[in-house]
Amino acid sequence: MGGLSGRFALITGVGRRRSIGFAIASRLVQDGAGVMISHFGAHDAAQPWGTDEPAEVLAALRALRADDRQQVLAVDADLTGPTVPDELTDAAVAGLGALDILICDHARSGGDGALGELDAAMIDGHYAANTRSSLLLAQAFSRVHDDTRPGGRVVFITSGQGNGPMPGEVAYAASKAALAGITATIAHQLAPRGITVNTVNPGPVNTGYLDGAAGEALLPRFPLGRLGEPDDPARLIAWLVSEEAAWVTAQVITTDGGFSLS
Numbered sequence: 001m002g003g004l005s006g007r008f009a010l011i012t013g014v015g016r017r018r019s020i021g022f023a024i025a026s027r028l029v030q031d032g033a034g035v036m037i038s039h040f041g042a043h044d045a046a047q048p049w050g051t052d053e054p055a056e057v058l059a060a061l062r063a064l065r066a067d068d069r070q071q072v073l074a075v076d077a078d079l080t081g082p083t084v085p086d087e088l089t090d091a092a093v094a095g096l097g098a099l100d101i102l103i104c105d106h107a108r109s110g111g112d113g114a115l116g117e118l119d120a121a122m123i124d125g126h127y128a129a130n131t132r133s134s135l136l137l138a139q140a141f142s143r144v145h146d147d148t149r150p151g152g153r154v155v156f157i158t159s160g161q162g163n164g165p166m167p168g169e170v171a172y173a174a175s176k177a178a179l180a181g182i183t184a185t186i187a188h189q190l191a192p193r194g195i196t197v198n199t200v201n202p203g204p205v206n207t208g209y210l211d212g213a214a215g216e217a218l219l220p221r222f223p224l225g226r227l228g229e230p231d232d233p234a235r236l237i238a239w240l241v242s243e244e245a246a247w248v249t250a251q252v253i254t255t256d257g258g259f260s261l262s
Contacts, residue, residue, distance in 0.1 A: 003031045003242055003243070004028055004031040004032045004241070004242065005031075005032030005033075007032070007033045007150070008033060008034040008035075008036075008097065008098050008099050008100050008101065009028050009033050009034070009035050009036070009099075009100065009101035009102070009103065009241070010035075010036050010038070010092040010099060010101070010102050010103070010137075010141075011024055011025050011028070011036070011037050011103045011105060012037075012038045012039075012077075012079065012103070012104055012105050012137070013038070013105035013106030013107060014037035014038065014074075014105065015039035015040070015041065015044040015051045015052065015054075015057070016044065016051055016052045016057070016207070016208075017057055017060055018207050019207050019230055020105055020157070020202060020205055020230045020233055020234060021037070021039075021105040021106075022057065022060075022061075022230065023229075023230035023231045023233075023234035024233075024234045025037050026064055026234070027231075027234045027235065027237070027238035028238060028241070029061050029062075029064045029065060029070070030064050030066075031238060031242070032070065033070075033101065034070055034071040034072070035071070035072050035073070036071075036072075036073040036074070036075065036091070036092040036095055036096055037057070037058075037061070037072075037073070037075075038074070038075050038076070038077045038079075038088055038106070039051070039054065039057075039074070039076060039077075039106075040076065040077060040079065040106070041054065043108065046110075047109060047110065048209070049207070049208040054074055054076065057074065058073075058074045071095065071096050071097075073092075073095045073096070075088065075091060079106055079129060079133035079137070080108075080125070080128040080129050080132075080133060085133055085137040085140050086136065086143075088137070088140075089137060089140035089141060089143075089144055090140075090144070093144050098146060098149060099144055100145070100149055100150070100152055101152070101154075101155075101241045102138065102153070102154045102155070103154075103155045103157075103237060103241070104133075104134040104137055104138075104155065104156050104157060104179075105157050106129070106130075106133070106134075107129065107130050107157075107159070107172075107176070108125060108126050108129035108130055108175075111125060111126075111171075112126065112168060112170065112171045112172050113168060113170065113171070114167065114170060115170060117168075118170060118171060122171045123171045125171070126171040126172050126174070126175040127171075127174075127175050127178075129175070130172070130175035130176055130178075131175045131176075131178045131179060134156055134179055135182070135186075138154050138156075138197070141154060142190055142193070142195065145193070145195060147193050147194065150194075150243065151194040151195060151196060151243075151246055152190070152193070152194065152195035152196070153195070153196055153240065153241040153245075154186070154190070154196070155198055155199070155237055155240055155241065156179040156180075156183065156197075156199040156200070157179075157199070157200050157201075157202065157237075158176045158179055158180050158199055158252070159172070159173070159176045159201070159202075160201050160202075160203045160204070160254070160256065160259075160260065161173035161174075161176050161177045162177065162180060162201070162252075163201070163203070163254070163256075163259075163260040164260075179199055180199050180201070180252045183197060183198065183250060183251070183252055184250045187249045187250035188250065196240075196245070196246070196248060196249035197249055198248060198249060198250070198251045199251070199252045199253070200233055200236060200237055200240070200252075200254075200255060201252060201253065201254040201255070202228060202232065202233035202255055202256060203228055203254065203255070203256025203257065203259040203260060204218055204227065204228055204256070204259060205227075205228040205229065205233060206227045206228060206229060206230075207230060215227050220262075221262035222257050222258060222259055222262075223257070223258040223261060223262070224257045224258055228256060232255060232257065233255050236253065240253075
């Protein structure tokens with residue numbers, strides 16, 4: 001507790017309490033960070049698993065604070081808008097006072113296909129949501145980060161696309177693979193400023209979509225005997241943005257309970 005006191009984070013993709021984004025935000029709030037979360041309500045509401053009321057998500061995070069003066073803010077943002085990453089980053093600085101940590105947890109889900117089913121709109125839509133927005137957020141973060149503050153942190157999140165096929169999700173897999181592929185280049189550029197850049201592959205995490213038969217079918221592929229839960233990647237990400245991980249950069253790290261071994 002308190003290891004991130006005086007630090008400020010922007011975390012995207014926090015629309016539901018049963019999600020990786022919410023688990024990350026919970027960890028950082030409990031560690032003392034000021035946090036702004038973003039979600040895209042129209043996208044979230046269209047998903048089979050639905051969304052939570054933004055006020056309820058915000059209240060649940062604020063309940064984790066040790067000090068009521070700790071800022072926990074929320075905004076609805078469609079990151080496919082070309083100017084939105086800059087606008088969101090500026091809003092985070094205005095609301096929190098500074099920005100030390102950027103965690104890109106958002107993703108477009110659905111509207112994909114296999115080869116033979118794709119069109120330009122599918123590919124461009126996934127690229128805009130998953131790749132372009134994350135790169136523009138990292139660029140905006142590098143613009144606003146105050147280098148006189150302790151080292152900055154950027155974390156991208158992929159989906160295990162490098163560990164095996166993702167049938168029917170070509171556009172999604174390609175857009176997430178780009179983040180893993182660019183990690184070393186961005187880390188190299190930002191390292192002289194004391195900013196670390198890492199990417200986390202959480203593998204399959206049960207955020208609700210693995211309840212029932214889908215999870216039972218995947219369970220034998222987890223040698224540790226259980227499905228991944230949102231707090232599993234959240235623990236790693238909370239460490240990566242802490243001072244203890246100051247010497248870790250340019251890495252793509254898998255935390256999937258051994259799923260990639262199967």
